[in-house]
Amino acid sequence: MQKTKTKILRVSKKISPKIKKIDENTSEEDIITRKIKKNDENTSDEDIIANLKIDMLSEEEENFSDLDSQSTKSADKEENDDSIEQHSENEKFVLDDITDNEEENENFNNETSEVGESNDYIAGDSLDENDLESNEDNKTLSESEETETHYVVGANGRPRKILPEIEPVYDSDSSTENPINSVGNIPMEWYDDYPHIGYDIDGKKIMKPAKGDELDKFLENMEDPDSWMSAKDNLLQQNVKLTDEELEIIRRIQMGSFPEKDFDPYEPTVEWFTSKPEVMPLNATPEPKRRFIPSKWEAKRIMKIVRAIRQGRIVLGKTQVQKPRFYNLWNENDQPREEHPMHIPAPKMKLPGHDESYNPPAEYLLTDKEKEEWEQMDPDDREKNYIPQKYSCLRNVPAYNRFIQERFNRCLDLYLAPRVRKNKLNIDPESLIPKLPNPKDLQPFPTSLTLSYDGHTGRVRCISIDPTGLWLVSGSDDKTIRLWEIITGRCVKTWEIEDIVYSIAWCPIREVCAFIFSCSNKVGVILPTGICDDEVALSTSQYVTSGFNITQRKDEKVKLVEWMKPTDEQNKNGILLFIHHAHNKTIKQIAWHRKGDYFSSISPDAGNQGILIHQLSKHQSQQPFRKTRGIVQCVKFHPIKPLFFVATQRYVRVYNLMKQELTRTLQSGVKWISSLDVHPMGDNVIVGSYDKKLCWFDLDLSPRPYRTLCYHTKAIRNVVYHKRLPLFASCSDDGSIQIFHGMVYNDLLQNPLIVPVKILKAGHQIVDSLGVLNCEFHPIQPWIISSGADHTIKLWT
Amino acid sequence: METSQEIQVQVRFVTKQTEYAVTDTPMIVPAKLKRYGLSEIINHLLGFEKPIPFEFMIDNLFLRTSLLEYLENSGLSTENIITIEYVESMLPPTPLSSFQHDDWISSVKIFGQRYFLSGSYDNHVRIWNTSGECLQTFIGHSAPIKNVSWISVKDDEEFTFLSASQDRTIRAWRSSLEHDKYISLYECIGHKGSVESIAISPSCSEFASGSWDSSIMLWTTDLPENNDDDEHIKIQTSSKRRKVIKKEKILTKYPIATMNGHIGAVSSVVFDDKDNKKLYSGGWDHSIRIWDVESRTNVDVKNCDKVVYGISYSGKSGLIASGHSDRVIRLWDPRAEDVAVVKLTLSSHKNWVTSVSWSTKNSFMLVSGSYDGTVKIWDIRSRTPLYTLSKQNGDKGKEENNTPKKIFCVDWDEDIILSGGEDNQLHIYGSKKIGFTRN
Secondary structure: OOOHHHHHHHHHHHOOHHHHOOOOOOOOHHHHHHHHHHHHHHHHHHHHHHHHHHHHHHHHHHHHHHHHHHHHHHHHHHHHHHHHHHHHHHHEEEHHHHOOOOOOOOOOHHHEEEEEEEEHHHHHHOOOOOHHHHHHHHHHHHHHOOOOOOOOOOOOOOEEEEOOOOOOOOOHHHHHOOOOOOOOOOOOHHHOOOEEEEEOOOOOEOOOOOOHHHHHHHHHHHHHHOOHHEEEOOOOOOOOOOOOOHHHHHHHHOOOOOOEEEEEEEEOOOOOEEEEEEEOOOOOOOOOOOHOOHHHHHHHHHHHHHHHHHHHHOOOOOOOOOOOOOOOOOOOOOOOOOOOOOOOOOOEEEEEOOOHHOOOOOOOOOOOOHHHHHHHOOOOOOOOOOOOOOOOOOHHOOOOOHHHHHHHHHHHHHOOOOOOOOOOOOHHHHHHHOOOOOOHHHHHOOOOOEEEEEOOOEEEEEEEEOOOOOEEEEEEEOOOOEEEEEEOEEEEEEEOOOOOOOEEOOOOOOOOOOOOEEEEOEEEEOOOOOOOOOOHHHHHHHHHHHHHHOOOOOOOOOEEEEOOOOHHHHHOOOOEEEEEOOOOOOOOEEEEEEOEEEEEEEEEHHHHHEEEEEEEOOEEEOOOOOOOOOOEEEEOOOOOOEEEEEEEEOOOEEEEEOOEEEEEEEEEOOOOOEEEEHHHHHHHEEEEEEEOOOOEEEOOOOOOOEEEOOOOOEEEEEEEOOOOEEEEEEEOOOOEEEEEEEEOOOOOOOOOEEEEEEEOOOOOOOOOOOOOOOEEOOOOOOOEEEEEEOOOOEEEO | OOOOOOOOEEEEEEEOHHHHHHOOOOEEEOOOOHHHHHHHEEEEEEOOOOOEEHHHHHHHEEOOOOOHHHHHHHHHOOOOOEEEEEEEOOOOOOEEEEOOOOOOOEEEEEEOOOEEEEEEOEEEEEEEEEEEEEEEEOOOOOOOOOEEEEEEOOOOOOOEEEEEEEEOEEEEEEEEEEOOEEEEEEEEOOOOOOOOEEEOOOOOOOEEEEEEOOOOEEEEEOOOOOOOOOOOOOOOOOOOOOOOOOOOOOEEOOOEEEEEOOOOOOOEEEEEEOOOOEEEEEEOEEEEEEEOOOEEEEEEEEEEOOEEEEEEEEEEOEEEEEOOOOOOEEEOOOOOOOOOOOOOOEOOOOOOEEEEEEEEOOOEEEEEEEEEEEEEEEEEOOOOOOEEOOOHHHHHHHHHOOOOOOOEEEEEEEEEEEEOOOOOEEEEOOOOOOOOOOO
16 A cells, blocks of 8 residues: 555656745645545535646746745745734635635646645744654644654654554444544634634643744754645644555545555445336335226227228228338329429529620620729629630530539528519509599690691790680790791791890780780880771770870889880881880799789899889889898799799799788799799689799689699799680790690589690700790680790690 | 302493493403403403403492402392493693793693693792793782682783782783783782682672681672772783783772671682582681682581691582691582581692682592692592602602602693692693593
8 A cells, every 4th residue: 555655656756846846835745644634525526526636737937936935935035024914814715715815926736735725834933832753743743643643754854653554444433443633624814813723522722833933944854754645734833644444545536546455346236126016015105096996087088099990081901002111203203293282483593695706706704894894893792693604615624613613602592582483463554543534525625736837046935826716926036026827837927026035925905906015124015017907006096105195103213114106117107105124133934913904013033122013094103012031933923813933942922912911922833933823713723833844823712733743854944824725835844845624614523633644746956955945825816835945836736 | 169260250240331331241350350350351341452451330430340249248148239330541641741840830721622721929920831831920928829720811912810929919911922021900808817719700790708717708800990090000011920010000999798707817719610619618727618609608517637738629529628737538419518527538648738629520520639749530439549640850859858848739630630738840741532421
């Protein structure tokens, strides 16, 4: 036993010779004994193994000794401190143990070693006053108690008693022979402040064993050959030598076998409870009743089977046909399985084209420039992810390097893009379209180009048709006004005007044969002689010029306009009068009141004097609004009521001229209103805008558009109603005129019916991005006349 | 199966032109034959050396397809005998000449294939002879002439005619070639708008005028009493064109009756050429009205849905033809009680049809002029025009621009067709043979 012990320890010594030498205080024996003690305390093999393993590990650490020596030195310094501090320090160590060290540089090994050291100090501290004898006494005591110590090596230079060797038997209970410390399994720190470490069986104090300084310990270790096989007994606070049995246990644990030598893990089992009936049963309870009555549940199951048999679900005597265990996998009559009803076949890949051929025709090959472009392009943006390559023969074609990636992408496509069977909406798209009457049923409306009135040499900005529908006047950028015979396209008369004619309008009543025009800041009245009866001409002339005889009121502070007689030459041409506006801004639009007496002139740039209303018979002008809100685009008189529509950039304001108040404001929702027209019945208004929209307002409904039509591709220039037929039209810079059927019902419950019926295209050419500048319906016939930037006027019928 | 080439049909040829009559026994001809083939057969039967083209009619409709197609389309059997009537075909009219005017020509009238009367937008009326000479220019109106009408021609020397103008007056003129002078007989004042149309009654004692003031006025042709002065005769030594007009007072005439009924402008009036009492008028109010001149009442109104521009009445067929703004020519039967029945619609023009005129010889034929620049000759037995006369002098058309020159007026007398329009030229078309009447 002894030999084996020494052998093992030698081995361990060989492993860590350096540590042995450098380590002064804590010899390996110490550690091991401590571990053994711990083993005693914890009685768990695993702990021992763990500790031992840690020890072995610690041996390999170089800096271990340095740290250790430092700590010991610091400990030495603190030896002179009073014992309470020591105690607290120890406590701290213990705390470290538990809380897994506050000091970061100390690993677990150090702690364990220091626990041992601190134990040593405690012993040393307690023995500060004690002489060596007491120490010796303690030793002898401990030796006498520990029978396994055979001899004493002078660790501290003193001889030890050699006691007769006791052959320890496994069964022998040494604790009964020499009860050492009866304090039990308590933390020994409790005794740190006392000179004793516990009590023996007789109640006598067991004094702390004498403890030499580190040097003594070292020397002891060096001298004692068996120091390696000693371990610290925690209970006795001293090193004890391990017995052979204990060493054997350690050895076995290290080898990984059972610690106990005689343990037979394979011993035959004892069948305490067997399947065989025993003569004498282990249990004497009487048999329960259920063992003797038929089972209800069994009867139920049986009845179930019986019922099944009766119903023919189970056929008795039917031999089950055995499925053949093996079958021909490649059978000829193997039918393809029917596809699942919800099966969606994977979409087929596109078949390769010519450019994917190994020898594509030359036109598929990329040029160098195209190749460069292809390479510079982002891979995601490329139209195709390969460059067509040409090889002279199939043998030269290299392996396809994108094969894996392509397969992978295909798989990704197949499972990342789930194929979903979408239920087709079974709605006929036709049924979603609102039921609109067929345009054919809404005839008449203009359908085709009939006549062109050529003669102007500038943009024709304005046209007007006389109330009888026979004559047309047009004003143009070429500073002329022309009078046309509508059905023949004959230019009957031309007037030279000094400036661009912006607006022109026939007097709406038939009794007066005259029209007004605006150029720069003037409004003129022209009587086209020759087309009307002499009587009418005379009455018109009188009607227009009678106002000169009325003395003008002089009390006006600011004279808005001046009514002027034309020169004789102008008079000969039929010009009856001029109205000079005081503001020197261009008059953009003039609009008649239906009775042919009042008309309004607007000039958007003239600020507050932008809107003026003139009375032709009395030669009076007035400024209806002291202040205009926004830039006035267009004005119109209501055809029946005394209302006045003023379109500013985004709103149409309706004023009551009798009550002199704002009746309502129409919010068009467009960005820039270009034109406005009032339905001849008076309850509906259409508004055209430069942002291509046409809004239909129903004045009875809301201030917002009843319908917004956006069919033009460019700005709308003008919108008009037909005076008799349910038609309205819009003309635009895109060169087209769109005709709509706009039926207004007398029934208040029925909303207006709006149907686009015709787009009149290919008439006017677009010049400088200006198309059709103006359009007007014939007052009687379903015809529309349009004027364009291409210097022509067209009649559509 | 028989192929179409093998199908043969039995036909019987009949004609009302006795000089071309052939035997009326049925004969078997291949069904694939068209007009030309049938014409060859007739020529062969007649034994003409110089072939004469014929037109063939089945049930009073011109055969425009092959016999087989006709039978298939009308669902007839090929086994019955088909009676085919044939007439000598009208030769295509050829442009004989064209007379240059100073301005647009608004109205042309022909007399006896010798003299042509034209009213122009330059306020002048002219008389031309067949050699293209402007015999006389009549100056007096202050606005474009809108219509002219012959009253009488005496001994090829003295002409009497009327002219209506946009200056709201109608003037009667008399000129004699012998003295090379002309007089304005009287001036008719009464209309408040441009006088668009005048029509002389067959007896030449009355005439009617239609105007843009939507009224129709009746006038007499006899000279008004010289109420204040002597006859104010405008006598002038005629040179070529430009003359100094002497301001002279002219007799004025007032209407004997005014007939109101049209709502819009009256575009055309025409007298029944056999009945002095019947007047037909067309207007912008989409109506054709029949007036009783004696009682000055509107007897009947026939409405369509488009503006009527020109109407013409043929006493031979008893039909009114009217040109419309929807590019079609409508034929009306004025005797029919049913108000809105259009007997036939002829459509081929590409723009407004402004003027129509029946042939004086053939009760089935009429000529029409349109704003699309073409003159079309129609036979009402065929739905398609027989001939389309457009401007042959293409060089002229190309120079100006692409838009066709509008035709304002057409007239047809005997073998001569006149047309005038925007291109300032009076076109004269003629063919030696324009067909014969059936009656």
